[in-house]
Every structure is written in C-alpha cells, then in structure tokens.
Amino acid sequence: MQERNLEKLTECRVVDRTGLILDIFAQRARSHEGKLQVELAQLKHMSTRLVRGWTHLERQRGGSIGLRGPGETQLELDRRIIGERMKALKKRLDKVEVQRNQARRARQRNAVPVVALVGYTNAGKSTLFNALTGSAVYAANQLFATLDPTVRRLEGLASGPVVLADTVGFIRDLPHDLVAAFRSTLSEARDADLLLHVVDASDPERDDRMADVDTVLREIGAGDLPQVLVFNKIDRMPDALPRLDSIDGGRTPRAWLSAVTGAGLDGLKAAIEHKLGAERVRTELHVPSSSGRLRARLHAQGIVAEEEPEDSGWRIRIDAPRALVEPLYGLPDGDGDWLRRRLLAPSTPPTYN
Numbered sequence: 001m002q003e004r005n006l007e008k009l010t011e012c013r014v015v016d017r018t019g020l021i022l023d024i025f026a027q028r029a030r031s032h033e034g035k036l037q038v039e040l041a042q043l044k045h046m047s048t049r050l051v052r053g054w055t056h057l058e059r060q061r062g063g064s065i066g067l068r069g070p071g072e073t074q075l076e077l078d079r080r081i082i083g084e085r086m087k088a089l090k091k092r093l094d095k096v097e098v099q100r101n102q103a104r105r106a107r108q109r110n111a112v113p114v115v116a117l118v119g120y121t122n123a124g125k126s127t128l129f130n131a132l133t134g135s136a137v138y139a140a141n142q143l144f145a146t147l148d149p150t151v152r153r154l155e156g157l158a159s160g161p162v163v164l165a166d167t168v169g170f171i172r173d174l175p176h177d178l179v180a181a182f183r184s185t186l187s188e189a190r191d192a193d194l195l196l197h198v199v200d201a202s203d204p205e206r207d208d209r210m211a212d213v214d215t216v217l218r219e220i221g222a223g224d225l226p227q228v229l230v231f232n233k234i235d236r237m238p239d240a241l242p243r244l245d246s247i248d249g250g251r252t253p254r255a256w257l258s259a260v261t262g263a264g265l266d267g268l269k270a271a272i273e274h275k276l277g278a279e280r281v282r283t284e285l286h287v288p289s290s291s292g293r294l295r296a297r298l299h300a301q302g303i304v305a306e307e308e309p310e311d312s313g314w315r316i317r318i319d320a321p322r323a324l325v326e327p328l329y330g331l332p333d334g335d336g337d338w339l340r341r342r343l344l345a346p347s348t349p350p351t352y353n
Helices: 002-010 017-028 032-047 074-109 125-133 176-181 183-190 206-219 265-279 289-301 322-330 335-343
Strands: 114-119 150-154 162-166 194-200 227-232 243-247 252-256 280-288 304-310 313-321
Touching: 017 032, 032 074, 114 125, 114 206, 125 150, 125 162, 125 194, 125 227, 125 265, 194 206, 194 265, 227 265, 243 265, 252 265, 280 289, 280 322, 280 335, 289 313, 289 322, 289 335, 313 322, 322 335
Parallel strands: 114 162, 114 194, 194 227, 227 252
Antiparallel strands: 150 162, 243 252, 280 313, 304 313
C-alpha cells in the first residue's frame, strides 16, 4: 500500500529492498536454473503485494473451464495463476536439484573434497576463483556479479586435487524467500568440506560484513564447517603485506592476499592444504574375507577411495572427510570400536582382528 501511495506522489516506480535485490538477480541470472530460481523468488514476492487494481472486474462471470470460476475476481485469478506457476517452477527446480545431488555424490565417491568460496557480495570471490583455477568466470566491481554456482577442479595441492565452488555473494538480512529459492547455489557451501570466507580487507565495515556472512551460514546449516579467513584486496591498503596467521588458538587460518596481483596466493594454498589434511582421514585397512559386512558398511558410507583383493581379504584405502567417517564409530558388533582405534592413530597399516 505504501509503495502504491509513493508511486502516486513521485510518479515513478517504487520498490522495496527485496524487490531491488530481485531486480539485480534477474539481470545477473545466466543459466537455466538461475533464471528459474529468480522467477520463483519474484513470484513469491509478488504474491504478497497484489493490490485491488481491478475493481471494474469485481464481479466476473464464469468463463472458460480451467481459467476462472464463477464470480472470481481478477485479484483472486492473479493469485491462482501465480500459485500454479510457482508449483510448476518448484517441480522443475526439484529435478535440477536431483541432478546436482547426483553430481555431488559422485564427487564424494571419488574422494574429491569440495572447497566453497563464501563471503559478502563484492568481496572479490570470483576474482580469487579465477586466480586459483585459471578460469575466466565473470567478475566485476558490482553487487551480485555471481549468481549461478560455478565449479572447477584445482590441482597442485599437497593434499590432492579439490573441487573449488564459487557461490553467490551474501548480504545483510537476506530475505528468507531468497535463501529458499537459491538453495542450489547455497548448497555448494552447505555441503562443502571447507569454506574460504573471503573478506574485503579494505572495507571499513569488514567486521560487520563477516558477522553478516556467519549469520547466513548458520541459516543454511553451514555454520559449523571449518573455515579459512581470506582477507582480500590488500593491494588497496598501503601498509598491508601478504601473510598467513591464525585465530582461535590456531584453529582458523587467516590468509592476507590480493587476488588481482596474486600476492599471498601461496599462503592461501598452504592454509587449504593444512585444513584439508586435518579434516580428512587417509589410511589403509586390511579387512579379512570373514568381515564382509564391515567392508559393505565402508562402501555404503562412500569413504572407500581404492580397494585391492588379497589372499586373506581386502586392502582398503580410505580417503574421506572426517564427517563421513565419524558416524561409523557407532557401528555395532565391535566394528565401530575397531575403526575408532585404527583410524584415530593410522601411523601403520592396521590389520582387522
């Protein structure tokens, strides 16, 4: 109602904050999935802002079957059309989500860890993504330059290859409809093994921006994932030098770098190697042929990277995130206790007994 009153007074279009964000998203969407997500979010927003601008059609008669019922007002008709369109979009997005989940499970079975770039909008995530992977993803000094998720393989790390995912930029008080609509983009962060929290080091409000990102991460269920803080754009700070330090007693590394000049990228790669090494379990198990049930449980959990048959059983190499391994510690019949003892101290290849 207030938007309509302001439009009459100013004789120009008036939009609220959410509408402005949606307009920007609509301009940035490039993939089929991104366009579907934008349209769904726009319809959700529009459905709560329909006004009674059709009073001359207040008492419509029944028309063609399936279009409107007897006596249905234009406002009710608009709501029904929007509702049907939203249902169709949700079905199409569900199919895309199934395909994305299949690809994600395939990456997990291949034991390739996922590292997701997250951060406030315009913090330089896409520029850093290009610097690390050698890609040419669109990057610009503007809000929400990246909307669709982009995934590339990053080689050359001592911890092995990783999948690097670029995600949409976060913003303060992100509307819940947008959190739900852009679930596929945000799921790359939720399902990652490690988060690179990119911060604009030259931003005078960087502490508030970091708090806003942490809030959104908690909303999507990624608040407890391990992080590396990446303070980008040090080339805009006269006294800043590339370095690597840590906070929280050494649990959270902080890399100071410039994605534009490349200064400090080696320190970031070292931090990724350190965190992935701490968050993954890599060892070998010798499982006898009499313990086929344990072998099946390891495969069902998706943590087996390689397996070779032996005369007495199997030699199984495990390379998986610790979060996938730890649930196996609760296995019955002594399997869980045995795995806990072997996997927590894998200095020598253990033998099942």
